[in-house]
Amino acid sequence: MSPQPRPEEDDVVDGVRRRLRVHRRWQRDGEPSLARQFARVGVLGWLIVVPTLGGILIGRTLDARFGSGIFFSGAWLLAGLCLGCWSGWRWMRQA
DSSP, X not given: OOOOOOHHHHHHHHHHHHHHHHHHHHHHHOSOOHHHHHHHHHHHHHHHHHHHHHXXXXXXXXXXXXXXXXXXXXXXXXXXXXXXXXXXXXXXXXX
């Protein structure tokens, strides 16, 4: 019977497999064009900006409704920014 792999080993193996998959795709497709690289940066920017603006919109609406200054705006801005950064991070890890 073989021993069970530790969780750290699973993470290492997954990382190696991901890097191998990226390397094979690079060998097959070559270096991406400058336009494609700019498009990736643009998509990443929108992934962060849209949830942030949505959070500001929700926060401003709640502040106007309850007359609370910028209390809700700040909280929803932070929530939108966190959501945008998280979605951008996930998108970059998949690419």
